[in-house]
Ligand code: NDP
């Protein structure tokens with residue numbers, strides 16, 4: 001039995017994690033839940049899990065929640081939740097970088113982490129992984145590609161690995177012309193062909209920044225140079241990712257596209273337990289297709305490779321500029337290609353610090369957000 005805290009319980013990943021807890025109650029008990037603004041959903045969860053500690057991070061009034069329970073507040077509350085004495089594992093499912101400090105606090109308190117929030121690994125992967133090594137805690141990837149690679153790498157000698165192959169659905173504009181991308185609307189970009197997810201990651205999937213962020217995420221999770229991480233477009237999202245070995249043999253992990261699979265594996269690792277999830281029906285699959293990505297049309301892949309190869313503060317800058325640009329696009333203040341043009345411009349203006357401490361990373365993050373906002377305001 002694992003006692004799990006879910007940071008970002010009201011989101012898409014958070015809700016899938018709750019489904020997993022309902023499905024395997026002998027292996028997973030929820031002991032903490034956080035929400036930002038969706039207090040109605042947190043209220044439902046609070047009733048279903050009466051023993052879980054609660055945290056609200058927004059300024060919203062939690063008055064309607066259980067009056068008998070202490071409600072933790074803000075980032076301090078998240079840190080308290082992430083370090084609860086009864087917790088074995090903390091699932092970080094907060095969109096963006098708001099889970100970074102709680103994640104570091106959980107590691108210091110000796111908790112294992114299941115990480116969905118790729119942004120925190122892009123921003124500070126070296127610091128997170130180093131802290132985990134020092135404390136002897138486990139970092140379990142929840143992102144489906146990384147969970148797949150984690151499964152393919154288990155028990156393997158790192159010297160036998162040639163490259164990691166991240167699969168990408170290609171998003172809704174996989175076959176679009178570069179010209180047509182100029183007029184993409186938020187509603188079009190929010191229609192993901194294979195996954196149902198939160199808004200930010202859905203836009204990232206459409207620009208392919210999601211895959212770019214995942215390349216950097218993989219670089220830290222698996223300690224593999226970014227030059228050995230490649231992307232293959234696979235529109236059906238059945239093969240979740242692959243590992244190629246030095247003898248040119250390739251292992252892949254397959255399942256239906258449901259985040260309950262990787263979440264459950266992160267929670268029960270190193271065990272596997274039966275669940276109610278249906279297995280793949282190969283006879284019903286019409287085909288599995290693979291194709292090369294188009295980095296010329298989706299420059300996010302090139303920008304991420306550059307940021308990953310340069311390292312230092314540059315990945316944090318890419319991530320922060322992207323977050324601001326995605327919010328501006330969703331708010332109707334920036335075109336779709338404006339997202340990568342903003343990121344490219346902010347990266348070009350940044351002076352990278354090579355081996356930054358956390359303060360320098362946070363400073364670079366803030367600088368990039370300001371710079372991106374200024375550029376977007378000017379172009380409006
Ligand atoms: P959602 O937008 O669905 O959920 C985000 C969660 O974070 C909600 O619980 C939300 O609270 C909370 N939140 C939002 N802003 C803040 C903040 N400033 N401080 C604290 N909490 C906040 O996102 P997803 O679940 O889709 O994604 C979560 C993370 O997981 C992302 O980093 C994403 O990249 C990653 N991921 C997601 C996948 C998916 O299938 N969805 C797949 C792989 C990775 P509230 O709703 O109460 O406001």
Ligand code: MG
Nearest residue numbers: 143144145214
């Ligand atoms: Mg993914």
